[in-house]
Amino acid sequence: MFDFLGLRKEASKTKILVVDDEPNIVQTLQDRLEMNEYEVVTAGNGREGLQKFEQERPDVILLDVIMPIMDGHEMLEMLRKQPGGQDVSVIMLTARSQTQDIARANACGIDDYIVKPFDLSELLEKIESVVEHRKTVMK
C-alpha cells in the first residue's frame, strides 16, 4: 500500500529515448518529460540511438529525421530489424511537413509523428496516447 522507497513508482516509469542532434532541443525535451514523470535517455544521432536502444530498452523513442552520421530513417529501418526492435513505439519528430517523409517512415511502422516546430503540450499528448495504446496492447 505504501511505497516508502519509491520503488514501485520507479519501476512503472515509462522510459523514453530522445534521439536528436540538437543539444538544446534534447535538453528542453528531457526537462519537460522528466517533470512529467518519464525516465529519459538521450542520443545525438541514429547510430548512438541504436546503441542506447540496446542498453536501455526504452518503451518509446522520439526520433528526429535529419541527423549527422545516421539519420532517423536509417535508424528506424535498422531498429525494426533488430530483436525486440518491433515492439518499441516510435514518434517521429520531423522538420519537414512533407508527407513523403511520413510515408517512408510509415512503411517501417511509426506510431505517430509531429512536425517541428511543435508545441510541447501537443507532443506530451501524443506520447500519452501512445503509452496508453501500449498498455492496452500489453494487457
Add this chain to the structure above:
Amino acid sequence: MVRISDLLRGEGSQIPPECQLKVTPDTPVSEALRKMQEVGCDNIVVVQDETAGHSVLSKEEVLSGLLMELDSAQMQLSQLQEQIEGSIADQIDIVQDGVKALVESEKDKLAVAIDNMTEGLVILGQTGEIERANPSAKVLLGLQADDSLEALAVVIDGLGLRNMVSGKEDTEGKQAGGFKIRSTNHKILKMRWNRMNDAWGRFLGNVITIRDITEEELAEKSKTEFIASISHELRTPLTTIQNSVSNILAGVTGKITEKTRDYLIAMKSDCHRLADLVNDLLDMAKLEAGSMPINRRVMSIAAVVNDTIRSLASQAHARNIKLTCETVGRISPVFADPQRIEQVLLNLVANAVQFTPPGGRVTVRTFDSGDDVVTVVEDTGIGIAVELQKQIFSKFYQVRREPGPGSRGSGLGLAISHGIIAVHGGSIWVESTEGQGSRFYFSLPKTDPFVMLYKHLSILSRPAEGGDFALVILHLDVPGNSDRHAEEAGSIIHELLTESDHFLTDSRDLAIQTEDRELVFVVNGSTAVRVEVVRRKIQEIVRRRIRKCCGQAPILPMLGTGFFPADAADVRDLEKITRRKVVRLF
C-alpha cells in the same frame, strides 16, 4: 550553196540554138532556175572560160542541183539541231550537276548538323518506322553511336515511345508531347515528340528529340535541398525557443511571477507567428523553385471544407461571425493533395473571417461546374476595390498596411494559394464589391472516375504505402428496367457514397462512383476483416433501402471483392478479376 559549177561534168557540149540563157559557173543553182523560169527556156548555157568552152545544162539537171542544195540544207539543219540539242543537254547537265551539288552540300550540312547535335534526334516515318537517328540519340539511350537502327528500335519500343506517339496521334489528335525518363545509364532524359506535316497538312511522321537534363535536374535538386536545409536551420532554433518558453510556463524552472508569465505568453504567441512566417516563406520559395511536393490522392473537397470550418470555428465565434458551409448537388471527387487544398481553404476562410466585421457571415459553398469542382468562400466583409483585385494574388501584397485586420500575416497567403491551385491545374479568382463583401473562388479539374481510380490504385500499390488493399465493386442491377427502380437504385448509390465517409476509416480508403448504379470501394491495408466490415455495412444499407422499396421488379445488388496483390499484381487486372467475382449480395 550549190552552184552551177557543181553540176558540170567537165566536157563541153553543143549549144542548142533555142537556148539564149547564159550563166557563169559560179551562179547559184536557185538563181539559174529563177532566171530560166523568167525567160521561159528549158536549157541554160554555162559560159565557162575561154579554154573550157561552153556547157549546156537541162532544166532537170538544174533542178537536181536544187535538190542537192535542199539535201545539204537539211543536213546543215540537222547538224545545227544536233549541235543545239547537244549544247542544251550540256547546259542542263551543268545546271543539274550544280543543283545536285548544292542539294548534296546542303543535305550534307544538315546531316552533319544532325549528327553533331548534342540532342538526340529520331525521325519516325508515317508507319512509325525509324527513318533516321543521330549518334547522340543512340548514345543517350545507352547504345553505341554506330549501333544499327534495329537496335535503337528495340530500345524505343522498350520505352513504349512508338506506341505513345502513334497512340496520341490517333486518339487525341495531339501535335506534340513530352515526358521525362531515367535512362539505363542513369541519365535523366527529356523526350519530346512533334508531329511532322508537310505544307499541305499531310502526315509525314514524327520527330523525337531527346535531351539530357541530368545537370539541370541536379541543379533543381540542389535548390530543393537548399530550401530543405534552410527550413531545418530556421525551424531548429525556433523549436528550442518554443520548447524553453513552454517549459518555463509549465513550471520546469520553478515558480514564476505574473509579469514573467505575461512576457512568456507574448513570446509563445510570437513564436507561433514566426513559425507561420517561416512556413509561408518556405512554401513560396518551393512554389517558385517548382519543388512544392504535391501528394495527390482522390479526395473529397467537402471533407476538407468541413475540417477547415471546424478548425476555424472558435476564431469565427470569437469575432461573432457566422461560419457555415453548403454543398450544392453531388460533388465529384478531385485528384489533389488534401493537405495543400486545406492550406488554401484555411487561408481563404481565415482571411474572410479576419476581414468581416462582427455580426457578419462567411459561407463556403462547393458546386460541380461541368469539368471542375468549384469552391467559393463568400463573406460580408469590407471588400476589395476593383483596381486592387488583380494585385492581391501577387507576393507580399496586403490590402491594408496600417494597424488593423490584415496587417499581421506574411502577405504571402494568397500568392501561395494561387501557386498551389495552379500546380493542381486549377484557377483562383475573386469577385468583390467594396463595403459589401468578397467571393474568392477556386476550381479544381474533375477527373474521369476510372482514371482517378487507377491513379489511386497505382499510388496504393507502391511498396512505400504498405502495398496491399482490396477492391469492392457494388453494382445494382435493375432487371425490370423500370424507371422508378433505376431512380431508387441511384438514390441508394448516393446514400452509400455519403455514408462511406463513416465506414471507410482509413484516410486512403475511397468510394468512387464509376457508373450510374455502380460504386467501387478501395479498402486499404486490407486484412479480410476490414473488407468484411465494409461489406457488412454496404449490405446493411442496401438491405434497409431495398426493403423500403417494395415492388415486383426489385433491385438486385451484386458485389465482388478482389485483393491486391493476392488476386492480381496489376491494378487493371485486379479490376477485371474483381468484376468476374461479382455475385448476388443477398
